[in-house]
Amino acid sequence: MLHWFHWLQNTSFATGIRQADLLFPLIEGTHILALSFSVGLIVMLDLRLLRLAFKSEPVSKVMHQMMPWALPGFAVMFITGIVLFITQAEKAYANTFFRYKILLLALAGLNALVYQFKFYPHMKDWDTAPSVPAGARFTAALSLGLWIAIIALGRTMAYEL
Amino acid sequence: MSLDQLWQLSYNSKTVDLLRNSKYAIPLIQSVHLLGITMLLGSLVILNLRLLGLGLRDFSMKTLVNQVWRWGVWGMGIAIASGLLVFLPDPTRYAANTAFRVKLVLLCTAILYQFFVFRRVVRSEAAEVASTGNAIAACFALTLWFMVGWAGRAIGFLG
Numbered sequence: 001m002l003h004w005f006h007w008l009q010n011t012s013f014a015t016g017i018r019q020a021d022l023l024f025p026l027i028e029g030t031h032i033l034a035l036s037f038s039v040g041l042i043v044m045l046d047l048r049l050l051r052l053a054f055k056s057e058p059v060s061k062v063m064h065q066m067m068p069w070a071l072p073g074f075a076v077m078f079i080t081g082i083v084l085f086i087t088q089a090e091k092a093y094a095n096t097f098f099r100y101k102i103l104l105l106a107l108a109g110l111n112a113l114v115y116q117f118k119f120y121p122h123m124k125d126w127d128t129a130p131s132v133p134a135g136a137r138f139t140a141a142l143s144l145g146l147w148i149a150i151i152a153l154g155r156t157m158a159y160e161l
Numbered sequence: 162m163s164l165d166q167l168w169q170l171s172y173n174s175k176t177v178d179l180l181r182n183s184k185y186a187i188p189l190i191q192s193v194h195l196l197g198i199t200m201l202l203g204s205l206v207i208l209n210l211r212l213l214g215l216g217l218r219d220f221s222m223k224t225l226v227n228q229v230w231r232w233g234v235w236g237m238g239i240a241i242a243s244g245l246l247v248f249l250p251d252p253t254r255y256a257a258n259t260a261f262r263v264k265l266v267l268l269c270t271a272i273l274y275q276f277f278v279f280r281r282v283v284r285s286e287a288a289e290v291a292s293t294g295n296a297i298a299a300c301f302a303l304t305l306w307f308m309v310g311w312a313g314r315a316i317g318f319l320g
Contacts, residue, residue, distance in 0.1 A: 025318045032314065040202055044229070061219060064219075065218075065219055069210060151195055152189075155191050156188040
């Protein structure tokens, strides 16, 4: 794997970004500020499920209003994240905080899938109800915790690079 | 006591010395700083997408203000408090950094705008319907706060 990452960060694409003065900070800044569109909006769904915000609004409405902007936000983060990784693949691979970040990202993806396939199909049963099923509340709390940890790990990994 | 003396006093204090010499304190505080920024900008993005008529149109502006304004204010408080804790262990380095100075000026402008202009705009009846005035108010808010973010990101790159 390390061999492959070594090749990856020495491609002309990766070295080009590393050597351009402003390109790396610009991509990194975009990666970070896209957080406000992706995580900033998706946590509102988590907070709704936990009844900490939008309490009197249907869950489906909060979800459908946030998603059209949260999903492009995640796409921007994903693409810029991959580009940032390519430019420093070997160092990132060796970085403990980066490894945990990827692990938690996979868990967050899995958690979203559980919500989508287990709870979302029955959402109309509790969409406007005063209580949310414990399982759905659990996925919301887990999502919040995971995103907080992912942001912290992402910020901290910069100190080891 | 002058401001310089205040920084000096804090610089010499045991607590700030602990922050300076701990391996994990600054990365941890920087993480909290970024979490506060995400809360603040997330709430601003929601309000401004609605103000621009680009998204979240099924909610009234009133509902959105009631639901997300406080999260933004909490985020701002967290970002400012954690930001201060990053600044205090190394004030002379930051004070000499051009990006940091620009960030402070933008930040003060953004805070004044947020509480004296933007707060009134989003709470007014006129905020419910998209208009040129609302679009200008929204663009100004987004530009100011995201420029604070970009200036902050530049601090590390300008050394």
